[in-house]
Amino acid sequence: MRIGVLGTGIVGQTIGGKLVALGHEVKMGSRSATHEKALAWVAEAGARASLGTFADAAAFGELVFNCTSGRGSQDALAAAAAQLDGKVLIDTTNPLDFSNGFPPTLFTGGTDSLGEQAQRLLPSCRVVKALSHITASVMVDPGSVNCGDHDALICGNDAQAKAQVSGLLQEWLGWRRVRDLGDISSARGIECYVALWIRLMGQVGSPTFNIKVVS
Amino acid sequence: MRIGVLGTGIVGQTIGGKLVALGHEVKMGSRSATHEKALAWVAEAGARASLGTFADAAAFGELVFNCTSGRGSQDALAAAAAQLDGKVLIDTTNPLDFSNGFPPTLFTGGTDSLGEQAQRLLPSCRVVKALSHITASVMVDPGSVNCGDHDALICGNDAQAKAQVSGLLQEWLGWRRVRDLGDISSARGIECYVALWIRLMGQVGSPTFNIKVVS
Numbered sequence: 398m399r400i401g402v403l404g405t406g407i408v409g410q411t412i413g414g415k416l417v418a419l420g421h422e423v424k425m426g427s428r429s430a431t432h433e434k435a436l437a438w439v440a441e442a443g444a445r446a447s448l449g450t451f452a453d454a455a456a457f458g459e460l461v462f463n464c465t466s467g468r469g470s471q472d473a474l475a476a477a478a479a480q481l482d483g484k485v486l487i488d489t490t491n492p493l494d495f496s497n498g499f500p501p502t503l504f505t506g507g508t509d510s511l512g513e514q515a516q517r518l519l520p521s522c523r524v525v526k527a528l529s530h531i532t533a534s535v536m537v538d539p540g541s542v543n544c545g546d547h548d549a550l551i552c553g554n555d556a557q558a559k560a561q562v563s564g565l566l567q568e569w570l571g572w573r574r575v576r577d578l579g580d581i582s583s584a585r586g587i588e589c590y591v592a593l594w595i596r597l598m599g600q601v602g603s604p605t606f607n608i609k610v611v612s
Numbered sequence: 613m614r615i616g617v618l619g620t621g622i623v624g625q626t627i628g629g630k631l632v633a634l635g636h637e638v639k640m641g642s643r644s645a646t647h648e649k650a651l652a653w654v655a656e657a658g659a660r661a662s663l664g665t666f667a668d669a670a671a672f673g674e675l676v677f678n679c680t681s682g683r684g685s686q687d688a689l690a691a692a693a694a695q696l697d698g699k700v701l702i703d704t705t706n707p708l709d710f711s712n713g714f715p716p717t718l719f720t721g722g723t724d725s726l727g728e729q730a731q732r733l734l735p736s737c738r739v740v741k742a743l744s745h746i747t748a749s750v751m752v753d754p755g756s757v758n759c760g761d762h763d764a765l766i767c768g769n770d771a772q773a774k775a776q777v778s779g780l781l782q783e784w785l786g787w788r789r790v791r792d793l794g795d796i797s798s799a800r801g802i803e804c805y806v807a808l809w810i811r812l813m814g815q816v817g818s819p820t821f822n823i824k825v826v827s
Contacts, residue, residue, distance in 0.1 A: 508717045
């Protein structure tokens with residue numbers, strides 16, 4: 398499949414690298430068509446990897462991952478809006494504000510979410526929140542934590558898009574448990590959890606962990 | 613032990629009832645000394661249960677649980693401030709705003725927390741955030757979920773107070789896994805999680821669940 402990845406950070410590089418390794422063609426998008434980190438990633442990832450602007454990556458992808466920073470998300474999506482029409486956008490962003498140092502605070506505050514903002518900005522795009530609540534290495538290798546026995550959390554307004562994303566999380570990335578939390582407003586819950594994730598990371602002593610919902 | 617419970621809702625009733633059943637003396641505090649729900653609880657809980665004002669309950673307790681609503685917490689603690697001096701206060705509150713219906717939003721927003729507000733209001737009191745991230749029945753019966761194999765989360769500034777709370781969670785209530793997330797600022801993470809808890813409750817179809825941190 399042809400896949401667009403918006404953002405050149407560790408999440409974009411990790412997801413993009415995994416998808417290339419699985420045999421997909423991936424275009425990494427950034428503000429400029431010649432972003433230094435995207436160039437380095439393409440050199441590393443090989444022949445099925447390419448780079449371009451946010452709009453180039455969105456146009457290229459049959460499926461698009463939003464892997465920008467939370468603060469950069471709206472501008473990136475606005476730059477690619479016309480190319481995202483009708484497509485499934487997997488939103489992995491978190492509303493982290495590092496302006497006061499570490500630990501970061503949240504800038505959406507539980508009354509809105511980046512997932513909802515993306516869906517409002519792109520009404521014809523099918524936004525699915527997914528993968529935002531774990532570290533990049535676990536996103537693409539859930540088996541590295543507790544033999545894969547823990548939860549992926551997704552939400553979105555389009556049932557067909559969620560079914561597609563749930564399927565690719567399982568078939569491409571190896572997730573065994575995918576929980577659909579409902580419409581895109583559930584992104585508030587998923588994104589707020591990152592405030593706990595940060596504290597758990599300190600206690601666990603590593604970002605390589607996740608939660609398993611038990612009842 | 614003599615224990616004060618601030619608040620007459622389901623959390624206060626459930627924790628108070630469990631502590632009485634364990635043989636402790638419990639005074640439930642509310643705005644009035646003759647609160648209808650506290651009277652009903654005392655009639656149900658029996659001879660070791662009593663009621664009074666917030667200040668009465670705090671004065672009575674060698675240990676005090678704050679089981680008020682998030683919105684009511686500061687007023688309740690202010691009313692009992694002199695009686696909480698030097699004591700351990702277990703804060704179970706959540707910053708839930710139901711003014712726009714269900715699902716509620718959070719009113720602290722991840723840049724502050726009820727736990728920190730309590731500690732600032734009561735600098736000589738030793739506040740330990742605990743039990744706020746599960747439903748009342750699970751607080752006092754963790755074995756009802758996944759055979760008890762899931763996490764209690766606590767935080768606070770006083771190591772001795774946290775050790776006492778961790779001990780009583782295990783010995784009195786049966787918690788097997790207690791994670792100390794650090795100082796009271798970690799209450800931001802624990803309280804923000806409730807936004808995810810609400811969405812998980814919808815997916816699980818019951819409030820009787822919890823998370824297990826796996827690595």
